[in-house]
Amino acid sequence: MRTLVLPLVLALAAVLTPAAQAATTHVVEVIGDEFKPDTIWIKTGDSVKWVFRGPGVARVRKGLTPPQPCRYTSGPDSGLKRPGQTYTLKFSEPKHFVYHSTVRDVCRMTGTVHVD
Template sequence: MRTRPLFALLASLLTVAALATPASAASGRTHIVKVGPGLAYHPETVSIRVGDTVKWVFPGPEFHSVRGGLDPSKPCKNAWGINSGPRHNGQTYSYTFTGPATRRIIQSDHDGQCYQGMIGYVDVGE
């Protein structure tokens, strides 16, 4: 029968393709960061891979938001499309990072006023 050798060849090709897939493409982990209490991220810095997601959890009653920033001296620029809007009481916000870089995440209050002292970092490696 010709189907058996064809099946074996197909199985071999699929195995090789699976082994050749980069680890970053298969990563897809979710990393949890608590926002607050107070003006702090827990943890302050997370190291992730391309394709991973950071999920910010807002556990307390006070409003916080997460925004991407390019530079701590120029906060709240909504870089990379990161802008959670005001959240609190167990609400969450998630963002999947698609390229390598060090990303600064800067918090703002519910009135849109940025707190330059509340900065967290997401280091994205390949």
């Protein structure tokens, strides 16, 4: 009887334990001088994929927290992207990620990713 109980308990525990939540990729469109949406909330482990729609080139760069969201010191930078290209960034810890788009050192727009 004991030899049947342990496998039964283990099987039942496997069925009742919730599966680990799969990571999600959230999409932000870069259209003209707008991020759509410009603010999003995601979970730790999720990714954000910026899809560049044009017209013209754009980039996504890490900014400093307000009041200087357009100031870039170091960190993630997509480089210049043309319409149809994408840039994906995975967020592995909780934080508020302020980003901006610059072309020829002109800050065109800003956005925020809130990571819980």
